[in-house]
Amino acid sequence: MSTGYREIKQLLLARLRSGEWPAGSIMPREVQLAEEYGCARVTVNRAIRELADEGIVRRQRRRGTEVLGDRSRRARLTIRQARQQIEAQGQTYDYRCLGQRSIAATRQAATRLGVAVGAPLRFIAGLHQADSQAFQYEQRWINLRSVPEAADFDFSAMPPGEWLMQVKPLTEAEHRLRATGASADVARHLHQPPGAPVFVMERCTWWQGQSVTWARLYHPGDAFELLFRDGEERPSG
Amino acid sequence: MSTGYREIKQLLLARLRSGEWPAGSIMPREVQLAEEYGCARVTVNRAIRELADEGIVRRQRRRGTEVLGDRSRRARLTIRQARQQIEAQGQTYDYRCLGQRSIAATRQAATRLGVAVGAPLRFIAGLHQADSQAFQYEQRWINLRSVPEAADFDFSAMPPGEWLMQVKPLTEAEHRLRATGASADVARHLHQPPGAPVFVMERCTWWQGQSVTWARLYHPGDAFELLFRDGEERPSG
DNA sequence: GAGTGGTCTAGACCACTCG
DNA sequence: GAGTGGTCTAGACCACTCA
Numbered sequence: 001m002s003t004g005y006r007e008i009k010q011l012l013l014a015r016l017r018s019g020e021w022p023a024g025s026i027m028p029r030e031v032q033l034a035e036e037y038g039c040a041r042v043t044v045n046r047a048i049r050e051l052a053d054e055g056i057v058r059r060q061r062r063r064g065t066e067v068l069g070d071r072s073r074r075a076r077l078t079i080r081q082a083r084q085q086i087e088a089q090g091q092t093y094d095y096r097c098l099g100q101r102s103i104a105a106t107r108q109a110a111t112r113l114g115v116a117v118g119a120p121l122r123f124i125a126g127l128h129q130a131d132s133q134a135f136q137y138e139q140r141w142i143n144l145r146s147v148p149e150a151a152d153f154d155f156s157a158m159p160p161g162e163w164l165m166q167v168k169p170l171t172e173a174e175h176r177l178r179a180t181g182a183s184a185d186v187a188r189h190l191h192q193p194p195g196a197p198v199f200v201m202e203r204c205t206w207w208q209g210q211s212v213t214w215a216r217l218y219h220p221g222d223a224f225e226l227l228f229r230d231g232e233e234r235p236s237g
Numbered sequence: 238m239s240t241g242y243r244e245i246k247q248l249l250l251a252r253l254r255s256g257e258w259p260a261g262s263i264m265p266r267e268v269q270l271a272e273e274y275g276c277a278r279v280t281v282n283r284a285i286r287e288l289a290d291e292g293i294v295r296r297q298r299r300r301g302t303e304v305l306g307d308r309s310r311r312a313r314l315t316i317r318q319a320r321q322q323i324e325a326q327g328q329t330y331d332y333r334c335l336g337q338r339s340i341a342a343t344r345q346a347a348t349r350l351g352v353a354v355g356a357p358l359r360f361i362a363g364l365h366q367a368d369s370q371a372f373q374y375e376q377r378w379i380n381l382r383s384v385p386e387a388a389d390f391d392f393s394a395m396p397p398g399e400w401l402m403q404v405k406p407l408t409e410a411e412h413r414l415r416a417t418g419a420s421a422d423v424a425r426h427l428h429q430p431p432g433a434p435v436f437v438m439e440r441c442t443w444w445q446g447q448s449v450t451w452a453r454l455y456h457p458g459d460a461f462e463l464l465f466r467d468g469e470e471r472p473s474g
Numbered sequence: 475g476a477g478t479g480g481t482c483t484a485g486a487c488c489a490c491t492c493g
Numbered sequence: 494g495a496g497t498g499g500t501c502t503a504g505a506c507c508a509c510t511c512a
Contacts, residue, residue, distance in 0.1 A: 005500080017407045017445075029478065040502045045479075055315075056407065062478045062510040071402065073316040073410060077465070078292075080309040165308065170254045170293065173310060173467045179416035179436035179458040197434035197458070199416035208254075221416040221434070228314070230410045242481080266497065277483045282498075299491040299497045 008037055009047035016056065016067065023069030027057065030065075054230075075230035079175070079203075081161050082128035082136045082217075091130040097156035098125040098189070102144070109141050112204055113211040120144040124155045127189055137189040137218040146210040161215070164205075168212050171205040179221070190220045197221035245274055246284035253293065253304065260306025264294065267302075291467075312467035316412070318398050319365035319373045319454075328367040334393035335362040335426070339381070346378050349441055350448040357381040361392045364426055374426040374455040383447040398452070401442075405449050408442040416458070427457045434458035 012033075021027050030048065034041040048065055051057045055074040058066045086093040105119040113121075121141045128136040140160050142150040147168060155163065164171075181195040190198065199219040205212045249270075258264050267285065271278040285302055288294045292311040295303045323330040342356040350358075358378045365373040377397050379387040384405060392400065401408075418432040427435065436456040442449045 013407060019406075023406075031478090040504095041479095042481090042503090043501065045481090046500090049480090059479060060510075061480075061508065062476085064478060070318070070321060071406070072318075072321060075314045075316055075410070075412060077312045077314045078309050079312055079467075081307070084307060084309060169256075169260070169308070170250060173312070175312060175465050175467070177414060177436075177463040178461060179434045179456075181434045181458065195432075197416040197418045197432075199414075219416075221418065224415060226414040228412050230316075230412070268497090277485095278498095279484090279500090280482065282500090283481090286499090296498060297491075298489065298499075299495085301497065 005043045005046040005050075008033075008039065008044060009050055011037070012047060012051065013056075021067050023067050025067050026063070027065040027067060073230050075228050077226070077228045081159070081165070082138075083159070083162065086128070086130040086135060089130070092132075094129040094132065095159045096127045096129065098127060100124045100155045102151060103141075105141075109214060112202075112214045113141065113143050115143060115145065115211065120151075122150045124160045126155070126159060128159070133223075134190045134220065135224075137186055138215060139218075140213060140215040142213045143211050146207065146212050160213070164213055168205075168207045171207045171212055173203055173205045175204075176200075176202040177226070182218075186218050190218060192220055199224050199226075242280045242283040242287075245270075245276065245281060246287055248274070249284060249288065250293075258304050260304050262304050263300070264302040264304060310467050312465050314463070314465045318396075318402070319375075320396070320399065323365070323367040323372060326367070329369075331366040331369065332396045333364045333366065335364060337361045337392045339388060342378075346451060349439075349451045350378065350380050352380060352382065352448065357388075359387045361397050363392070363396060365396070370460075371427045371457065372461075374423055375452060376455075377450060377452040379450045380448050383444065383449050397450070401450055405442075405444045408444045408449055410440055410442045413437075413439040414463070419455075423455050427455060429457055436461050436463075 015021065030041050030044045033044045037044065048057065048059065052059050055072060056068060058068055060066070080088070083093045083095070101123055103121050103123050105113065105115055105117055105121050107117055109121060110117045110119065122144055124140045124142070126138045127134060128138065138159070142160065142164070144151050147164070149167060153163060178200050179197055180200055182190060182192050182198045184194050186198060187194040187196060192198070198221055201217045203215045203217065252258065267278050267281045270281045274281065285294065285296065289296050292308060293305060295305055297303070317325070320330045320332075338360055340358050340360050342350065342352055342354055342358050344354050346358060347354045347356065359381055361377045361379070363375045364371060365375065375396070379397065379401070381388050384401070386404060390400065415437050416434055417437055419427060419429050419435045421431050423435060424431040424433060429435070435458055438454045438456075440452045440454065
């Protein structure tokens, strides 16, 4: 009858919203739904798989498809390099390197990067500006064991984030977001009073099981906002 | 030869990492890859579809599969109700309603909710506590046009977020994150000095095209952190 | 052991977009 | 018009988990 897994997904969603299958209950099995909608089982399967990906139902072999109650939202967040964020807003991007040197891993850096204390790292500090305004102050540590080329590269020519994307593409990452008061160092670079609220994003990346880099990205509090939606948002195609 | 779309996805990822198909280039077509790996086209299709979902490649009919260069990360963020966050940490949850009343939409609320200024809303303020410590201060507006039952409900018995999940399940949502300084009101409830950094999350939700609610959730700065990873993270099963 | 979802296959048609 | 990805179908086997 109705064609398309997308339509079937919407129909199922409507029935879920209506309360036909309350939280905690088990939905009809795929074969049954396929008969009902007059389509192949794979089509129903794909529709329900996406519902499961979104955290709306949980599937288990033999048990069936359970409707979840305490739904935690699964939202998708797109994270861009500072340059892309700024240029997407139609502003002029500018980068200034504030220092770079090779160091031995402190305890905190060692923990984040999963290396031994004292392991060789490269440290870079830099400022990303939008229309000559401080947008993001970056502190970055690169694991020289996994990226030895970073020891000799001059990061005043290119922000380390962009360079790493070329050298070690397709890393995995872990992010932490929080709000904090600006330290003296951060305050100076962001042109904020000390203690002013700043939005901090920490990012650890890995490449085939080895840690690559750890970055702390500071944004002036009220001037920065991270926006995202939940649900479908599949790339066009 | 090699079975499974997961394995094929990993093989493709490895070849992408190796630089065999640099950013901006077009990958071989599905049929060709399917022959190479000795599997059906659909299997390759599914592997590449997931790469596209993760923002690693872009697919277009007739054009082919393009390897993306300026990869913006697509990370997945799981957002839970305060109760769930707190109990997941093994702490005791407690909710205190600080006030509720029906009001007319201010200009800001009207904008967020997509209603006319003056439209009927219900406003609720409340505090979520973890082990008797302030965890989250919540300000919430509910659109009475789409949820008239909220006019009579007593939100001292149950946090509005949990109530709404039962009444209007499966909403869509939009989130905004930022850091700001605590206003006098927020500071008092979070037991922070005025101006102290707080982490703010705003959430707007919609149900079948109609706005449902707008919430502002304040967390004490350094005591709160949002953690997430990117990449695969498919639910088990 | 039996029933459910997870996945693969081969073949087919459609939709979009390029030349 | 032609080539690519997007999707559907029917049938099959496997893997997990429950009774």
